[in-house]
Amino acid sequence: MRNDIYELLNRITDEEKIILEGDTSIRKELYTSEDEFVIDSGKxxxxxxxxxxxxxxxxxxFPTHRxxxxxxxxxxxxxxxTHFVDGETLTLHEGxxxxxxRHARHDIEPCGKDDxxxxxxxxxxxxxxxxxFYDRNDILRDFIVASLSDRKNYNDYLLYHAVGILPVENLIENLIWTLTYHKNDMNTIAMSTMDLLLMNLCTLSSDTLTDMSRGSNSITIQALEYIDTHFDNGTLDELAQLTGYSTAYLSRLLKQNTGLNFKQLLQQRRLQEAAYLLENTTLTTExxxxxxxxxxSAxxxxxxxxxxxxxxxxYRLILNR
Structure with missing residues (x-):
């Protein structure tokens, strides 16, 4: 990685200066507005x-949080x-x-200046x-799909050892450079680079042995895939015909595994597509x-x-200004 990027990342932040001056507790108000320590993307x-x-x-x-x-x-x-709430401990090394x-609860031991x-x-x-999207049977793909659920019914993490894997290292460096030096004018490039990074990770072997292709998880993933590709005209009746399960069973399963029913998942996907089209096309809202x-329309x-x-x-004005 370029030396100037390392030097930038190694600088002592304002938050770290306060810690080094003696206030060694993490200031939760920088990360969340909730009583529970849930780090908020809005912050x-x-x-x-x-x-x-x-x-x-x-x-x-860094105290227990999600x-x-x-x-x-x-x-x-x-x-x-880092220590997960279930007692498992992981130590990450270079690469x-x-x-x-979103449901993984863990804490992190103090790091030194060169970490x-x-x-x-x-x-x-x-x-x-x-x-x-990523390879159809890849564990990363299944992890991502299941992680979008509002219920905890899957692994807390995936761990990849990518040290020395040049495409992955180059993509990470490109992402850091883009998001550091061009935070406001290269958003689309940054997202495309993240896509490439995730697709490269699909080719690696993960430390996790969890198989998301079995049982009710498989049906849930199949349903989420259907919604992802048929958001414009999909119906619960058609999904039932494709999967061979009743609409009542699918409704209960989706609610149990995602926290949302079919209609809510369909609406969520439609709104995500609308946001993408507003940012990346010149199509009118209508x-x-x-x-x-x-x-x-209303x-x-x-x-x-x-x-x-x-x-x-x-929304379009903010993203394209």
Whole structure:
């Protein structure tokens, strides 16, 4: 990695200066507004962004927490030790890449000055903005699909040992450079680079042995895949015909494994597609509404603003200014 990037990442942050001056506790208000320590993407990401980076805070014990986004920890130098609530301990070394789902609860031992880890913040919407996905039977793909669920029914993490794997190292460096030096003008390039990084990880062997292809998880994944590709005209009846299960069983299963029913999952996917089209095309809002399967414009405007906190017009202006 370029020396100037290492030097930038190795600088003492304002938060770390306070820790080194004697206040060794992590300031929760920088990360969350909730009583439970759930690190909030809204505290870390600029409005409209789907991915970003943040150097891990060193010199202090990071207490038990989880995230409302998918986190990818890249160990660039030194080591980092984390303890999961279930008692498992992992130590990351140079070149390790750790993906954490939104329900993983863990703490982190204090790191030294030469322990450099980068946290990639990845919103769930990132994974639904395009048709790009990863190998059909790959464990990373299944982990990502299941991690979008609102219920904890899958592994807390995936761990990859990527030291010396040149394409992965180059893509991580490119991502860090883009998100550090061009935070506001190369958003699409950064997201495409993240796609390439994840696709490269699919070719590696993961330390996890969890198989997401069995039992109810397999049916849930099949349902989520159907929604992902048929969001414009999909129906629960058609899904039932394709899977061979009754609509009642599928409804219960989706609610149990994702926390959302079929209609809510379909709406979530449609809104994600609308956001992608607003950012990456010149289609009018009315054409986008029809493209994603809605006929009632007033209803679409209401649910879009409820999810994103602004109108489609303002959303497009913010992302393309």
């Amino acid at each position: 870390l990401l600029a409005q409209g962004k789907l991915i970003d980076i943040r150097p891990h805070t060193r010199f202090a014990y 995230h409302n986004y998918i986190e990818m920890v890249c160990m660039l130098k030194g080591h980092l030790t 390790d890449i750790l993906l954490l789902n 450099i880890a980068i946290n990639f913040i990845i919103l769930p919407e990132f994974f639904s903005r395009t048709q790009i 054409k986008i509404i029809k493209k994603i399967g809605y006929e009632n 209803y679409f405007y209401r649910i879009f603003e409820a999810k994103y906190g602004m109108s489609p017009k303002d």
